[in-house]
Amino acid sequence: MGFQGRDVISILDFTRNDLEELFEVADYYLRNRRAYTLLQDYVVALAFFEPSTRTRLSFETAAKLLGAKVIGFTSEEGTSIAKGESLADTIRMLDAYADIIVIRHRYEGTALFAAEIAEDPVINAGDGKQHHPTQAMLDLYTVRRLFGTIDGLTYAVVGDLRYGRAASSFIYGLTLFKPRKIYLVSPPLLRARPEVLETLRERGVKFEEASRVDDVIEDVDVLYVTRIQKERFPDPIEYERVKGSYRITLKLLEKGKRELKVLHPLPKVDEIEPAVDSSRYAAYFTQASFGVPVRMALLSLIAGVRP
Amino acid sequence: MNLGEPSSLTVSKIRNGTVIDHIPAGKALLVLRILGITGREGLRTAVLMNVESKKLGRKDIIKIEGRELTSDEVNVIALVAPSATINIIRNYTVYKKLKVTIPQEIRGFIRCPNPTCITNRRREGLVTRFRVVKREPLTLQCVYCGTMITQEELEDLISM
Ligand SMILES: [Zn+2]
Numbered sequence: 001m002g003f004q005g006r007d008v009i010s011i012l013d014f015t016r017n018d019l020e021e022l023f024e025v026a027d028y029y030l031r032n033r034r035a036y037t038l039l040q041d042y043v044v045a046l047a048f049f050e051p052s053t054r055t056r057l058s059f060e061t062a063a064k065l066l067g068a069k070v071i072g073f074t075s076e077e078g079t080s081i082a083k084g085e086s087l088a089d090t091i092r093m094l095d096a097y098a099d100i101i102v103i104r105h106r107y108e109g110t111a112l113f114a115a116e117i118a119e120d121p122v123i124n125a126g127d128g129k130q131h132h133p134t135q136a137m138l139d140l141y142t143v144r145r146l147f148g149t150i151d152g153l154t155y156a157v158v159g160d161l162r163y164g165r166a167a168s169s170f171i172y173g174l175t176l177f178k179p180r181k182i183y184l185v186s187p188p189l190l191r192a193r194p195e196v197l198e199t200l201r202e203r204g205v206k207f208e209e210a211s212r213v214d215d216v217i218e219d220v221d222v223l224y225v226t227r228i229q230k231e232r233f234p235d236p237i238e239y240e241r242v243k244g245s246y247r248i249t250l251k252l253l254e255k256g257k258r259e260l261k262v263l264h265p266l267p268k269v270d271e272i273e274p275a276v277d278s279s280r281y282a283a284y285f286t287q288a289s290f291g292v293p294v295r296m297a298l299l300s301l302i303a304g305v306r307p
Numbered sequence: 308m309n310l311g312e313p314s315s316l317t318v319s320k321i322r323n324g325t326v327i328d329h330i331p332a333g334k335a336l337l338v339l340r341i342l343g344i345t346g347r348e349g350l351r352t353a354v355l356m357n358v359e360s361k362k363l364g365r366k367d368i369i370k371i372e373g374r375e376l377t378s379d380e381v382n383v384i385a386l387v388a389p390s391a392t393i394n395i396i397r398n399y400t401v402y403k404k405l406k407v408t409i410p411q412e413i414r415g416f417i418r419c420p421n422p423t424c425i426t427n428r429r430r431e432g433l434v435t436r437f438r439v440v441k442r443e444p445l446t447l448q449c450v451y452c453g454t455m456i457t458q459e460e461l462e463d464l465i466s467m
Contacts, residue, residue: 086430109425109451113433128423130453195453198440 003301007115008123011136011173012199019176023141025297026290028307033293038305039068045098046072047090047114048125049081049105054266055125055135058291059102062299065292071098091117100302103127121302129193132165135265136173138294139166142287143222146261150174156183156216159226159246159271161192163233166265167226168196175203182207183216187242190228213246217256223248223281224263227271249273253281263287318353318370321396325376327369330388332357335367337387341416341465342371342380350374363390378405383416385409386445386461413437413447417456418464424452 003018044063048056051074063070073079081090087110094101095118103114104125111124111131126132143150155174161167161184171192174182182200184192184207191209200207210216213223225248233239250273253260262276264284276282300306330338335354339345344352351372360366375395384391385407393405415434419426426433426449436450445458456464 084430086432087425087428088431105425107423107425107428108421108453109449112451113425113431127425128452193453194455195448198455 003298004304005121006302007111007121008133008298008302009112009115010124010131011133011169011176013133014176016176019137019140019173022137022294022297022301023144025301025306026141026293029293029296030290032307033065035065035067036307037067038300038307039063039066039303042066042068042100042303043098044068044070044299045094045101046070046074046125047094047101047103048072048074049076049079049087049103049110050126051075052104052125054288054291055104055132059125059134059295061292062295066296066299068100068299072102087113088117094118095120100299123298123302126165129163129165130168131172132169132265134291134295134298135166136169137298138290139170139224139263139265139287140173140177141290141294142263142283145286145290146283147221147259151178152180153221154180154183154219155222155224156185156210156213156220157224157226158185158213158248160190160228161186161196161226162190163229164226167224168192170224170265171196172199175199175205179205181219183210183220184208185210185213185216185246187211187246189238189242213248213252214255217252217260220256220260222261222263223253223256225268225271226265227267227269247271247273248276250275250279250281253279318355320399321351321370321372322399324350324370324372324374324396326394326396327371327376327384327388327391328366328394329360329363329390329392330367330369331363331390332365332367334388335369337462337465338367338369338384338391341383341387342376344371376405379410381405381407382410383413386413386417387465409439409442409445411439412450413439416465417447417461419449419452419454420456420460420464421449421452421454424449424454426451 060070091114101120102123102125103111106128108128108130111127115122157167228243230239261283262281266288353370355368357365381393391407394401395403426435437447440446440448448455
């Protein structure tokens with residue numbers, strides 16, 4: 001199934017072949033960073049009902065580098081939704097004005113709902129705690145750039161696996177490949193959701209839940225660290241109790257493999273010691289920089305054009 | 308249609324409508340809820356609970372005069388009463404027997420337990436969609452938010 005005209009709701013909707021095609025196009029944009037006119041007749045709507053900096057800016061940059069016009073909003077405030085308009089009507093409006101709709105919303109399932117309403121392709125830029133497929137695409141792309149492969153490596157996904165959509169999406173994304181093993185490292189309160197574990201089982205991916213990074217660090221090639229987000233907690237006391245327990249320090253990383261790389265979807269707060277930033281382990285700034293070429297690749301494939 | 312129950316509770320035959328038999332004992336009210344039958348519709352409805360059954364030990368029976376169930380409705384009954392048998396009655400005789408099988412996807416009837424699921428935004432008026440992940444034991448998954456629900460949770464999530 002090709003990309004043209006396609007909705008991007010979950011990374012699980014894609015195959016390994018799809019992603020390999022995407023990565024090749026991303027490679028091209030990475031090597032040939034310039035302004036294109038491929039999407040000059042396109043309007044891309046960025047409908048961010050929930051605030052975002054990195055994802056929104058990288059979509060905007062990607063769209064503009066491809067020559068598209070960009071419209072949108074960056075929070076629910078000031079939109080007609082705040083005045084009581086239904087989401088469905090807002091989507092219909094965007095569908096009329098734009099050619100591709102990028103949507104982020106704090107409710108799970110919003111992107112799928114939008115895709116059911118809109119004729120335009122809809123790209124999920126994050127729906128609540130559930131999916132963030134374009135983040136997973138750039139995360140997998142980063143691993144491929146760093147190691148030359150996604151298969152055969154051992155991963156540890158650390159932090160908030162229950163409410164964190166980047167973590168869930170990365171885990172889902174790995175199931176499209178052949179990881180040697182995935183460690184799911186989180187406080188008991190923030191374990192991966194049942195549907196995520198079920199997907200791992202269903203797809204025959206070897207995984208193990210763990211509570212301490214220290215216990216698994218020696219075995220790991222890719223350490224995927226996520227922020228424990230306060231706003232995902234129903235109870236702020238619960239947040240205060242767990243936030244300090246998953247800090248990544250240089251000392252901890254030195255117990256691991258020499259080639260170990262640390263990924264993080266960013267923004268990070270204090271879950272990674274600043275000294276790690278300039279070490280050979282840190283790959284998260286490179287990872288973030290891949291957001292633009294990967295999203296350029298996605299937008300152009302959806303539009304049915306190639307560089 | 309003779310129910311042949313050795314029971315002193317007798318309910319007369321219906322002329323046109325539906326008889327739902329072999330409902331697990333105690334689940335008749337839940338079945339009515341699925342069908343949206345509250346009594347206010349004016350349908351003549353008989354509910355027999357905890358009657359003797361050779362197959363089930365005890366069972367419930369529902370007879371609805373004047374309404375033929377659709378196969379969609381019948382299939383949702385399977386969620387709470389997989390053993391149920393359904394007879395459509397026309398002119399006092401069994402016109403059609405319907406088998407209950409849980410469909411691969413259930414639209415409506417079930418509420419998603421996740422408060423931040425888009426289907427719980429009342430203003431949007433969405434119909435829920437659940438897909439069957441496993442049949443034994445029954446496990447369903449919300450198509451919108453991914454939340455999984457089990458048989459035990461299901462009964463509380465059947466909405467009117
Ligand atoms: Zn749901």
